[in-house]
Amino acid sequence: MLVTTEVQLESIILHKVGNKSRDEGVKLSRNELKLDGAVKELLLKYFLSPFKQDEYFNLHHESDINLNEVYAFCAAIFDNPETFQEQSENLARHLYEQSNHAKIKEGEFYVTFMKDLVVHGEAVDAVGVFKSESRETYLKVYPNGDNFDIDSEDGININKLDKGALIFNTDRYKGFMVATVDTLNKGNEAQYWREEFLRLKSREDIYFHTRNMMDLCKTFVEEHMPEQFEVTRVDQVDLLNKSVSFLREKETFNIQEFQNEVIAQPDLIESFQEYKAQYAANNEIPLYDEFDISATAVKKQSKFMKSIIKLDKNFHIYVHGNASDIVKGYDEEKGMHFYQLFYREES
Known part of the structure; x- marks a missing residue:
């Protein structure tokens, strides 16, 4: 069971990752996001609330786990959090290289470093990777003198995370312990997240x-x-x-x-x-x-x-x-x- 009540969001950065088959490219941020407390709480809810299952995985490679890119980049963050920005860029580039299916959408790619996520009763550090691809239209109502005006804006629904994975700093030599969600894609185009980007196998528990x-x-x-x-x-x-x-x-x-x-x-x-x-x-x-x-x-x-x-x-x-x-x-x-x-x- 995953407990998130005491989690600390230590670092967060946002990149833009497109579809490689359409040459949409990767747009990298040069600085981490600086957030106030309210926005942090909203983002933590957005990132973590979908993780409700007790099904976990390990990162995998057929010959050497160190050749799994996500494993190598996350291990570097765990070993030296000062490399967070560099490794987040590596993760974004790696995701782009796997984004070849025609139906994969361009989206925001968030990389986070968190502390005090409690999994199976143990407080651990975790690297979170999340991608938002879908947009929804919202109505904005605001006062205008003695009247009210209404307008529309496109935004992200914080109750609907499209894709996410938490890589926990435990089970290191088995490929770390991983939880993942993909609520947007259910067909072949969804394979790129779990099978090509993360390269997961079921954890034997x-x-x-x-x-x-x-x-x-x-x-x-x-x-x-x-x-x-x-x-x-x-x-x-x-x-x-x-x-x-x-x-x-x-x-x-x-x-x-x-x-x-x-x-x-x-x-x-x-x-x-x-x-x-x-x-x-x-x-x-x-x-x-x-x-x-x-x-x-x-x-x-x-x-x-x-x-x-x-x-x-x-x-x-x-x-x-x-x-x-x-x-x-x-x-x-x-x-x-x-x-x-x-x-x-x-x-």
């Missing part, structure tokens, strides 16, 4: 392990089970619901408990074990048999484990438990399948 186990369960139930067994959609929904309930109720995941309480059937357990090994190898990720469960990951990932039975284009059945109260049948006269739903109260 409880969020990582919980998310991977839930992804495994989802693909096992929805893709592998129908290939190996005769299962109905009700069976699949029931197993997904049981998996989510298990993870919500437990603080620690244990594979033996999960198999016994959720999967239960010996032939299904054997199939799950084989699929788990295959899934880990194909995706090149570790899948541990025991780990602490991240409640945040369970909440987020459970949204993608849909307990819905879709019937043609007419009906959706949402199943939250007691799958035994649903009976599937076939009507010979109508030549159609049907479900019977048993319940005690209607609301």
Whole structure:
């Protein structure tokens, strides 16, 4: 969990970074911003309020972490804050070099150096990099003698950060610990921020392990089970619901408990074990048999484990438990399948 109540904004500078494919260039500031207290508070809210998830990453390079540009520039700031302006310019140039996609917009690029950000209970320094690309129109009302006038201005909505990353001065030899947001772009053009500018990989923590186990369960139930067994959609929904309930109720995941309480059937357990090994190898990720469960990951990932039975284009059945109260049948006269739903109260 990230705590920002005591954060100190030590340094901030603003550059303009354009789209390289359109030769928009980089406009570098020669001096840091000098801000009053009120503007500092607004900027801190703008920069930090979007970071609400407990998902963290590490900066990455295939051969040597020191060859990751963001890592090298941030490490220099942590080691010698006097180089902040120089390294901020290096970060701006590096971002420009990655801004080749046609849909990437020119925008303001803020680089900050902060102290006393509390992450996982530890107060650490952090370098923040943020980019604003979108503009909104605001109405400005002001008095004019005995009347009021109204005008419009373009500005930045401080409640909508477009892109941001916090690089924390911890996990140095693993590539620093990183949190990131990108609320503006969701398609291929968004890859330049995470994959080309930052070059991130998932940090192996409880969020990582919980998310991977839930992804495994989802693909096992929805893709592998129908290939190996005769299962109905009700069976699949029931197993997904049981998996989510298990993870919500437990603080620690244990594979033996999960198999016994959720999967239960010996032939299904054997199939799950084989699929788990295959899934880990194909995706090149570790899948541990025991780990602490991240409640945040369970909440987020459970949204993608849909307990819905879709019937043609007419009906959706949402199943939250007691799958035994649903009976599937076939009507010979109508030549159609049907479900019977048993319940005690209607609301």
